Amino acid sequence: MKQEKMLYLETFGCQMNVSDSEKIVALMKGIGYGRTEDPRQADLILLNTCSIRAKAEQRVYGHLGKFKSIKSRNPRLIIGVGGCVAQQEGERLLQKAPFVNLVFGTHNIHLLQEMVSGAERGERRIETDFIDDEKRFDLFPATDVEAGVTRFVTVMQGCDNFCSYCIVPHVRGREISRSAAKIVEEIRALAAAGVTEVTLLGQNVNSYGRGGADEPDFPGLLRMVAEVDGIERIRFTTSHPKDLSDTLVYCFSQINKLAPHIHLPAQSGSDRILKAMNRGYTRTEYLRKVALLKQACPEIQITGDIIVGFPGEDEAAFAETLTLLDEVGYADLFSFVYSPRPGTQAAELEDSTEYAVKQQRLDRLQQKQKRSTLELNRSLVGTVQQVLVEGASSTGDCLFGRTGGNRGTLLDGAPSLAGKVIPVRIVEGLQTLLKGEVLH
Numbered sequence: 319m320k321q322e323k324m325l326y327l328e329t330f331g332c333q334m335n336v337s338d339s340e341k342i343v344a345l346m347k348g349i350g351y352g353r354t355e356d357p358r359q360a361d362l363i364l365l366n367t368c369s370i371r372a373k374a375e376q377r378v379y380g381h382l383g384k385f386k387s388i389k390s391r392n393p394r395l396i397i398g399v400g401g402c403v404a405q406q407e408g409e410r411l412l413q414k415a416p417f418v419n420l421v422f423g424t425h426n427i428h429l430l431q432e433m434v435s436g437a438e439r440g441e442r443r444i445e446t447d448f449i450d451d452e453k454r455f456d457l458f459p460a461t462d463v464e465a466g467v468t469r470f471v472t473v474m475q476g477c478d479n480f481c482s483y484c485i486v487p488h489v490r491g492r493e494i495s496r497s498a499a500k501i502v503e504e505i506r507a508l509a510a511a512g513v514t515e516v517t518l519l520g521q522n523v524n525s526y527g528r529g530g531a532d533e534p535d536f537p538g539l540l541r542m543v544a545e546v547d548g549i550e551r552i553r554f555t556t557s558h559p560k561d562l563s564d565t566l567v568y569c570f571s572q573i574n575k576l577a578p579h580i581h582l583p584a585q586s587g588s589d590r591i592l593k594a595m596n597r598g599y600t601r602t603e604y605l606r607k608v609a610l611l612k613q614a615c616p617e618i619q620i621t622g623d624i625i626v627g628f629p630g631e632d633e634a635a636f637a638e639t640l641t642l643l644d645e646v647g648y649a650d651l652f653s654f655v656y657s658p659r660p661g662t663q664a665a666e667l668e669d670s671t672e673y674a675v676k677q678q679r680l681d682r683l684q685q686k687q688k689r690s691t692l693e694l695n696r697s698l699v700g701t702v703q704q705v706l707v708e709g710a711s712s713t714g715d716c717l718f719g720r721t722g723g724n725r726g727t728l729l730d731g732a733p734s735l736a737g738k739v740i741p742v743r744i745v746e747g748l749q750t751l752l753k754g755e756v757l758h
């Protein structure tokens with residue numbers, strides 16, 4: 319006989335969604351749902367969705383089609399959709415997929431327990447209202463802190479930047495920062511539960527604290543977090559280049575616990591395209607910040623995002639993006655072909671470049687970056703890196719950890735090393751991973 323109800327949860331998109339999914343799991347546990355990896359065994363299927371790219375949205379509808387057939391065999395199955403697609407689509411989602419029971423927006427996860435309980439009694443419900451003050455953060459339960467070496471901690475949400483291509487300000491709302499005292503309290507609890515590394519999370523994390531007179535700015539918050547005993551490594555993401563202050567750059571030389579890695583999305587190397595994207599910086603300004611970062615922390619690893627084929631991008635503008643890669647020396651890049659999102663400013667722009675041409679540009683960019691990443695990984699051979707061991711590797715035959723620069727590293731060692739930062743000599747640099755040996 320089945321002992322407990324089962325939740326099957328799929329998460330799409332960014333780390334904010336991953337973090338929200340941790341909260342969803344904790345909430346569902348509170349009303350008796352365990353986890354299953356098999357949707358056919360589930361009593362409740364939840365999708366935490368992303369609408370950054372058109373394909374991600376199509377994937378959600380594709381997945382829902384699959385779950386429809388499971389529901390036809392199990393009519394008591396509850397299906398819910400949350401996250402950015404849910405926020406954007408709202409009522410439309412219930413019309414397009416009438417077998418869906420629940421739609422919850424990005425600010426409504428705290429309502430999920432009562433929504434699911436209602437669905438168990440046969441109710442259908444949509445909640446997509448925004449909560450535009452700090453109460454948004456107070457509505458969540460403490461997440462499950464039983465396990466894990468490394469955890470995300472949300473410090474702010476939303477975005478006021480309105481990059482012309484981006485749906486985030488429309489589906490996540492305005493920027494709101496969480497109180498520093500509550501952030502530190504959560505991190506203390508995580509440290510007490512054995513967590514060693516925290517990643518401070520926000521859509522535009524380095525504008526943390528803006529507007530709150532009694533709260534620290536982001537560098538101030540980093541210093542407070544660095545004082546928490548038990549936390550050995552701090553990361554943050556995602557940084558907008560425009561809001562990367564010199565004070566924040568110098569934190570990389572002043573705060574030992576701050577990992578030497580920054581994700582700093584440039585999106586394009588062309589000033590004309592950056593302007594059309596409403597990014598608020600020029601190529602020169604971006605490169606100045608990169609130079610400052612390297613000066614403050616010579617071992618820093620920089621990763622980024624590039625959008626290829628933005629409306630108006632010609633071969634010359636694309637060539638400027640390619641040279642930007644050379645000048646920055648990215649450790650890794652997330653790169654995509656531009657896809658217009660309805661409701662954004664850029665969706666109205668004329669776009670005469672064929673998709674096939676954009677795809678070719680993306681291939682060229684990705685091949686170039688692949689070569690640089692491999693070169694970087696090989697250049698680390700022989701160096702000693704401080705690796706935070708996260709646990710067993712995905713294949714289970716060795717340990718997996720990350721260097722301060724965020725390079726995934728395989729190493730042999732006892733499972734008891736999990737959670738420890740240890741010196742590791744790099745012996746091999748592969749395309750996506752390093753291999754190392756523990757120094758005793």
Ligand code: SF4
Binds near residue numbers: 477479481484521
């Ligand atoms: S900074 Fe721009 S790309 Fe990033 S979330 Fe805000 S609007 Fe979107």
